[in-house]
Amino acid sequence: MTAHPSALVAEAFEAQRDRLRAVAYRVLGSHADAEDVVQEAWMRLVRQDAATIGNLAGWLTTVVGRISLDLLRSRRAHPEIAYEQEFTNLVVIPDEDPAPDEQAALADSVGLALLVVLDSLTPSERLAFVLHDMFAVPFHEIGRILGKSTAATKMVASRARRKVHATNRPAGSGREHREVVQAFGAAARSGDFEALLRVLDPNVELTVDTSDGMVVTLGATKVASGARMFSGEVTRHRPVLVNGIPGHMSWHPDGTPLSLIAFAVTEGRITGIHIVVDPAKLASIHLPAET
Structure with a gap:
């Protein structure tokens, strides 16, 4: 039949x-x-x-x-509209040489780390990179989606690939990324606005994950102007890797989590900052403060 x-x-x-x-x-x-x-x-x-x-x-x-x-x-x-950006299933480990039982967690985080990197790309770059480099879609087909020639599409994908490769490195080789993050922290603590602008990409995207949803801020000037949130004195804090990228976690004096910050770095500048202050998500992270 x-x-x-x-x-x-x-x-x-x-x-x-x-x-x-x-x-x-x-x-x-x-x-x-x-x-x-x-x-x-x-x-x-x-x-x-x-x-x-x-x-x-x-x-x-x-x-x-x-x-x-x-x-x-x-x-x-419409950056003012909070969207359901996935930053769940957080893999948070100390930013140091991982112990054997942490190696598996770090490996599991690689895919999530790539998603964070992809957030720093333009829509066209992200689509071109994903379709061509991950799913082998020919450039001429991607070009039809983007409304670009095959040659122009190849250039978009190449630009995206350079950004991804500059950022999506194994944790052990991220010294430059840590230095950029440290420079940002120092500038925030000292209130050095010009120094903040030097380490922030002009199109940096700041996402704050709260219990009421996501709040998104775009642009280096706006992010630098609000950098006071990074400079407060915290009783306990430690550098961590968040889904494979550098960040910091801090705790209240009583040991309960205060915030988690992750930084996406591309070509020596911070292209994305993701802050988690949602108590429910922070409670799911089982990492003690350093004593």
Whole structure:
């Protein structure tokens, strides 16, 4: 008995679902958004005459890419709207030579660290890098999504690749990154506005994760102006690696967590700062303060 064409289309889509979800997640950094994008792709497929689609996998990847790109651009256009940026499943370990039982946790954090790095890219850079370098989508197909020529798309992907490779290094070789973070801390404590601007990328993105949601601030001047939040005296604090990137964790005098800060560094400048002050998320981190 021959299956109804709609059943065949549904079966073909389900065979692609996991891959599409992976594409959307790496572009967007949010499981919830990735699920929504994949569902929207399915709805568009239902409205499409399947007979006109020569390569279903390629068609679906293009659709998912376009929906994801629109969402990324919307985030940048409306930074005042807190979005569900995934900074969950935090892997926090001391920023020192890891003990054997910490090596596995550090390895697990590499994928999460890459997502933090990807947040520093423009929407076009992020899409081009993810589709080409992670999923081997040809440049001419990515160019159709971006509305660019193949040559221009290659340049976008190359620029993104340089940024990613400059930032996404194993923790043990991140001395330069630590130095940049230390310079930021020193400038914040001393109130040196010019020094802050020297270590901040002009398009730096600051995200504060509170119990009421995300608060996003864009731009070096705004971030430097609000740097007082980094300069308060903390009774206990220690350098840590947050999902594989340098940061600091601090505690109240009674030993309860106060905040967690992670810094994304690209080419010697801070491109992203993520601060967690949500008590629920901080409570999930089992790392004692140094005595």
